Amino acid sequence: MISASDLRLTFGKGTPLENPALRGMSLTVNQGEFVTVIGSNGAGKSTFLNALSGEVLVDSGEIIVDNVDVTKLPTHKRAGRVARVFQDPLAGTCEALSIEENLALAIKRGQRRGLSAAVKRQYLDQFRESLASLKLGLESRLGDKMGLLSGGQRQAVSLLMASLTPSSILLLDEHTAALDPKTAAFVLELTTQIIEEQKLTALMVTHSMKQALEVGSRTVMLHQGQVVFDIAGKEREGLEVKDLLGLFEKQRGLEVDDDSLLLG
Amino acid sequence: MLSEIAFYGAIETGLIYGLVAFGIYISFRVLDFPDLTVDGSFPLGAAVAAVLIIGGWNPWIATGAAVLAGMAAGAVTALLNVKLKILNLLASILTMIALYSVNLRIMGRPNVALLTEETVLTPWYNLDLAYHQVPVLLFIVVAVVALILLWRFMKSETGLAMRATGANPRMARAQGIATGAMIVLGVALSNGLVGLAGALFAQSQGAADVTMGVGVIVIGLASLIGGEAVITPSTVVRALLACVFGAIIYRLAIAFALNADVLGLQAQDLNLITAVLVTLAIVLPGVRSSVIGKFTRSKA
Numbered sequence: 009m010i011s012a013s014d015l016r017l018t019f020g021k022g023t024p025l026e027n028p029a030l031r032g033m034s035l036t037v038n039q040g041e042f043v044t045v046i047g048s049n050g051a052g053k054s055t056f057l058n059a060l061s062g063e064v065l066v067d068s069g070e071i072i073v074d075n076v077d078v079t080k081l082p083t084h085k086r087a088g089r090v091a092r093v094f095q096d097p098l099a100g101t102c103e104a105l106s107i108e109e110n111l112a113l114a115i116k117r118g119q120r121r122g123l124s125a126a127v128k129r130q131y132l133d134q135f136r137e138s139l140a141s142l143k144l145g146l147e148s149r150l151g152d153k154m155g156l157l158s159g160g161q162r163q164a165v166s167l168l169m170a171s172l173t174p175s176s177i178l179l180l181d182e183h184t185a186a187l188d189p190k191t192a193a194f195v196l197e198l199t200t201q202i203i204e205e206q207k208l209t210a211l212m213v214t215h216s217m218k219q220a221l222e223v224g225s226r227t228v229m230l231h232q233g234q235v236v237f238d239i240a241g242k243e244r245e246g247l248e249v250k251d252l253l254g255l256f257e258k259q260r261g262l263e264v265d266d267d268s269l270l271l272g
Numbered sequence: 273m274l275s276e277i278a279f280y281g282a283i284e285t286g287l288i289y290g291l292v293a294f295g296i297y298i299s300f301r302v303l304d305f306p307d308l309t310v311d312g313s314f315p316l317g318a319a320v321a322a323v324l325i326i327g328g329w330n331p332w333i334a335t336g337a338a339v340l341a342g343m344a345a346g347a348v349t350a351l352l353n354v355k356l357k358i359l360n361l362l363a364s365i366l367t368m369i370a371l372y373s374v375n376l377r378i379m380g381r382p383n384v385a386l387l388t389e390e391t392v393l394t395p396w397y398n399l400d401l402a403y404h405q406v407p408v409l410l411f412i413v414v415a416v417v418a419l420i421l422l423w424r425f426m427k428s429e430t431g432l433a434m435r436a437t438g439a440n441p442r443m444a445r446a447q448g449i450a451t452g453a454m455i456v457l458g459v460a461l462s463n464g465l466v467g468l469a470g471a472l473f474a475q476s477q478g479a480a481d482v483t484m485g486v487g488v489i490v491i492g493l494a495s496l497i498g499g500e501a502v503i504t505p506s507t508v509v510r511a512l513l514a515c516v517f518g519a520i521i522y523r524l525a526i527a528f529a530l531n532a533d534v535l536g537l538q539a540q541d542l543n544l545i546t547a548v549l550v551t552l553a554i555v556l557p558g559v560r561s562s563v564i565g566k567f568t569r570s571k572a
Contacts, residue, residue, distance in 0.1 A: 121432075121433050
């Protein structure tokens with residue numbers, strides 16, 4: 009279980025560019041839930057994910073992962089609990105290293121690294137088997153440099169790397185946004201498949217409202233650094249993009265009302 | 273032409289600068305951390321080894337102390353960068369400048385002679401070899417051992433974490449790698465190797481001098497870049513071999529340039545020649561591929 013409560017974070021505090029990215033964001037994700045997160049640009053989606061992974065530290069609030077308070081921990085100390093796939097296919101893997109070396113890095117995520125050989129013989133069968141499940145023919149290319157792979161292939165391997173060792177939560181940061189539609193569909197399908205098979209707890213940020221409703225078991229919308237609505241179960245079933253838009257408009261309308269109240 | 277003594281001399285210094293090139297490979301290539309500390313850690317290694325040898329220490333222990341001193345210098349540079357957020361290049365310049373004073377303090381004077389002292393080379397002179405061949409033999413052993421150890425390290429879990437830190441720090445952090453600690457470890461390791469080179473250089477040349485570090489970074493880079501032009505560094509072991517061969521080729525090129533009377537060059541032109549060779553080493557691979565490109569196009 010992962011629980012974020014009342015997260016607040018302002019970038020460039022005290023400067024003309026002051027930007028409150030998180031304004032009291034609270035969200036609890038239960039074991040085995042697959043939450044999709046939507047929101048307009050600047051809603052705080054990426055900042056929220058960065059706060060969960062430790063790339064940015066929040067000004068106030070609390071982040072609990074499996075009963076451990078990780079609020080003040082840097083990224084590398086959370087990595088054992090938090091797995092992540094980035095938006096940029098180049099960011100999640102190391103192009104200068106071979107496929108097997110990338111996987112060897114991932115198999116030790118969040119664990120101590122010693123002086124024994126990184127790519128161990130006993131790993132290779134596991135690597136081949138997981139790569140074969142991608143059906144990209146990568147299982148015979150373990151020694152190839154990561155840089156030789158296409159964006160879609162690299163993103164598929166990133167996904168594999170994130171699920172190679174257990175984690176409390178898998179963060180997916182618009183991980184299909186930089187891919188062409190066909191590859192994006194493939195990676196998305198792979199995502200749901202891996203999450204279902206391994207019963208992972210996941211949080212997926214997406215730009216596509218359609219995607220947000222099609223996959224996962226719960227949808228959360230962020231606006232101006234807060235959760236504006238949170239739907240799951242029956243309420244979510246049969247919901248369409250236009251309903252979501254309606255909810256969003258309604259929410260925005262309320263925001264305007266609030267502002268006018270303040271100004272008045 | 274080159275005399276036999278000049279030839280072996282070039283190989284000998286080439287092997288020592290191969291160690292420097294290993295260090296520069298770790299900082300510049302593996303960690304992507306432009307580190308100029310080496311101009312200070314090379315004479316630091318020499319100074320520490322020389323002073324301890326004169327103080328009656330076993331030369332190998334003195335050399336080991338030089339490695340530790342170099343590692344400490346590297347760690348200071350890395351910590352200035354990681355903890356105090358000083359730009360890596362500037363952090364290394366600060367340490368380099370500081371080391372000039374430190375080296376003078378260690379030696380107590382600008383240079384220390386070792387000519388009459390027992391060094392790591394002394395027992396090897398009992399071998400049935402010409403005087404100028406002995407250092408070459410010993411330094412080949414040292415370079416090969418260093419190469420194998422570094423190769424094994426780069427293939428280890430920690431070594432792989434270090435390579436990921438330089439290539440993609442964000443991904444490295446997401447995999448649970450403490451990138452700051454990796455930078456400290458790597459830059460320390462790099463300068464430890466340079467300290468070793470300094471200690472061996474002082475013992476083979478018979479003196480440690482506070483100015484002997486000037487331009488070490490350029491020579492090391494020349495060796496690295498030149499070596500990479502000859503041996504494509506597609507794997508770790510090839511990259512390490514490129515360091516050693518680059519350094520030897522570089523020293524031979526220098527020796528030829530200085531020995532060729534036609535050119536009229538003298539010892540004091542060394543730094544000028546170095547700068548020209550580095551420029552050529554950087555530019556030539558591009559020229560070569562464009563020439564080859566033209567050649568293959570005309571054939572097709």
